[in-house]
Amino acid sequence: MDAVGAVSESPSQLAVQGRFLRACRREPVDATPIWLMRQAGRYMPEYRTLREKYGILDLVKTPELACAVTMQPIVAFDVDAAIIFADILPPLEGMGLQLEFVRGEGPVIRNPIRTVADIDALRPPPPEAALGFTLEAIRLARRELDARRVPLIGFAGAPFTLACYAIEGGPSRHLVRVKQLMMNEPAAWDRLMTKLSTVAGEFLVAQARAGAQALQIFDSWCGELAPRDYRHRVLPHVTRTVEIARTAGVPIILFGTGTAGMLTHLNTAGADVIGVDWRVDISDAWRQIGSDTAIQGNLDPVALLADWDETRARAKAILDQVGNRPGHIFNLGHGVLPETPVDQVRRLVDFVHEASKR
Ligand code: CP3
Numbered sequence: 001m002d003a004v005g006a007v008s009e010s011p012s013q014l015a016v017q018g019r020f021l022r023a024c025r026r027e028p029v030d031a032t033p034i035w036l037m038r039q040a041g042r043y044m045p046e047y048r049t050l051r052e053k054y055g056i057l058d059l060v061k062t063p064e065l066a067c068a069v070t071m072q073p074i075v076a077f078d079v080d081a082a083i084i085f086a087d088i089l090p091p092l093e094g095m096g097l098q099l100e101f102v103r104g105e106g107p108v109i110r111n112p113i114r115t116v117a118d119i120d121a122l123r124p125p126p127p128e129a130a131l132g133f134t135l136e137a138i139r140l141a142r143r144e145l146d147a148r149r150v151p152l153i154g155f156a157g158a159p160f161t162l163a164c165y166a167i168e169g170g171p172s173r174h175l176v177r178v179k180q181l182m183m184n185e186p187a188a189w190d191r192l193m194t195k196l197s198t199v200a201g202e203f204l205v206a207q208a209r210a211g212a213q214a215l216q217i218f219d220s221w222c223g224e225l226a227p228r229d230y231r232h233r234v235l236p237h238v239t240r241t242v243e244i245a246r247t248a249g250v251p252i253i254l255f256g257t258g259t260a261g262m263l264t265h266l267n268t269a270g271a272d273v274i275g276v277d278w279r280v281d282i283s284d285a286w287r288q289i290g291s292d293t294a295i296q297g298n299l300d301p302v303a304l305l306a307d308w309d310e311t312r313a314r315a316k317a318i319l320d321q322v323g324n325r326p327g328h329i330f331n332l333g334h335g336v337l338p339e340t341p342v343d344q345v346r347r348l349v350d351f352v353h354e355a356s357k358r
Pocket of ligand 1: 036037038039040041042051056083084085086087088089105106107155171218220335
């Protein structure tokens with residue numbers, strides 16, 4: 001499938017509607033596209049209203065609700081892409097792990113991986129069987145998004161970040177258990193990472209078949225690794241996820257945080273776009289990954305909590321560093337924070353479009 005061609009628009013419409021997909025391929029655009037990680041979420045009153053009635057997993061597992069939440073930021077802002085409302089962790093449930101979201105605590109795995117036997121007991125089912133709710137949400141969202149000419153992003157967790165949750169059972173400061181397994185049991189580690197990379201890759205392909213027009217891989221924890229460990233113990237597995245996902249024929253974005261010291265490694269995984277956080281200058285990041293890859297980022301999410309003049313100056317500094325080079329997708333360096341004022345998001349989206357007009 002041709003990601004831009006699949007939309008089949010007249011050239012003038014493509015200039016606006018295809019901004020995001022064109023930038024993924026480093027093609028010229030009329031203005032820099034922008035979308036925000038976690039653009040649907042607690043900072044939006046519409047979302048909080050739904051959350052009073054439903055748990056996060058209820059929203060994710062009910063296609064009509066997941067579609068409705070996906071559309072909330074599309075209705076509220078002029079963002080250039082939607083991201084399907086889902087989470088990176090439900091694929092672990094399909095493999096036999098018990099996932100819960102505990103209020104105020106975040107995700108918890110009740111039966112985390114603790115032994116080599118636990119790894120060998122993981123059974124990855126086909127995505128249609130375990131994650132049909134997200135595939136159906138994608139089909140529903142595409143109908144609404146096509147009417148608004150906004151493309152849809154599907155996503156999955158990268159194998160390392162999935163391993164962190166599967167082994168630690170929740171967020172963890174030092175990832176002691178994960179790193180112990182990686183260092184002490186390399187063969188079992190490889191078997192676990194092979195299973196996770198396959199599950200993530202196949203889920204991504206299924207999302208593209210259901211209608212996702214780009215795919216993002218979230219490696220939120222990979223920056224905790226020494227670059228050497230990333231390269232030898234993790235990169236081959238992310239590369240497998242990318243290779244599987246590539247068969248869908250849509251652009252692939254590989255996002256990680258804390259990756260300033262390993263961007264050249266990330267870039268060899270074969271993604272079309274590398275997502276970077278604010279801990280690196282975007283011009284420096286782009287120099288490291290080279291001009292054959294597009295870049296996404298990288299405003300500090302806290303900048304949306306500053307006075308608008310300050311927010312604007314920081315967004316402008318990013319645009320100035322990039323200098324209208326094709327292949328930049330504006331985003332935050334990580335997800336929108338729950339404390340973010342809705343007006344600041346609207347101003348940022350409009351400012352990026354205006355200030356980057358070609
Ligand atoms: O970006 C979007 O708008 C799409 C939806 C989306 C969610 N999770 C919904 C969600 C996406 C892309 C994710 C990815 C995700 N989930 C990641 C990778 C990105 C990142 O933030 O690092 C991770 C690590 C998770 C796991 C996860 N889910 C955690 C750690 C938490 C709790 C922490 C938190 O922010 O509350 C969640 C819950 C979650 N997933 C929320 C949302 C909107 C919070 C919502 C709520 O309680 O209503």
